[in-house]
Amino acid sequence: MVINGKKILQTGFIATTLFVTTSTNAFAQLTYKSNTVYHAGANEIIVSGTPSTKLAVNEGNYTKTTTKTANACGQVRIKPPKQGLTNLTVNGVAIDPTTLTTGEAPRCSKGTLKVAQTTPIKTANGTIVVPGQTASAAIPVTYDTPKVRNISINACGFGTIKTTVTSPTLPATLIIGGTTYTTATLPDAGAPPKLQRINGTASCYTPSGWTN
Secondary structure, rough: EEEOOOEEOOOOOOOHHHOOOOOOOOOOOOOOOOOOOEEEEOOEHHHHHHHEEEEEEEEEEEEEEEEEOOOOOOOOOEOOOOOOOOOEOOOOOEOOOOOOOOOOOOOOEEEEEEEOOOEEEOOOOEEEOOOOOOOOOOOEEEEEEEEEEHHHHHHEEEEEEOOOOOOOOOOEEEEOOOOEEEEHOOOOOOOOOEEEEEOEEEEEEEEEOOOO
């Protein structure tokens, strides 16, 4: 069906071979010329996926700046995020977690370590313990970590990443399912697909002239 120059794919029944299914809730992902990741103008990226699911998208590293409070013995503990970290600095001093010895952190009791600790270590669960800081002080910590967001894939089989006031540019690269995509070289569909619900039924709109 075509309305106002737009091709309509109604998901309540088999309107096109692109969305052949036996259930109103299980449809193929919507692609653009067989591409599962593509531009829709300068401010939007479309990501295809299994309808009505979440898709993890790694948008690359960003620098996290925070503070950690040292304990009474001057130890600072940093639990890395599940995405991992690089370029760690504690109180301005660079620390490479990959070179640290793994062991049990000395226990602090009434401001005294039960066993002396002079260098950073990494515990069995990955926590980095840095000694030698000012007791009970707020210690600056910085590190780089991937920004991973879960994109909601709609009933038409696509999700979006858009620029915002706080994030005015699109990520330079995306990693999805182990595949790296460079934003600058993604194919540009010109205009995005649309999802509209009519009487509770999802209808998928693609710009006139699209091929998939």
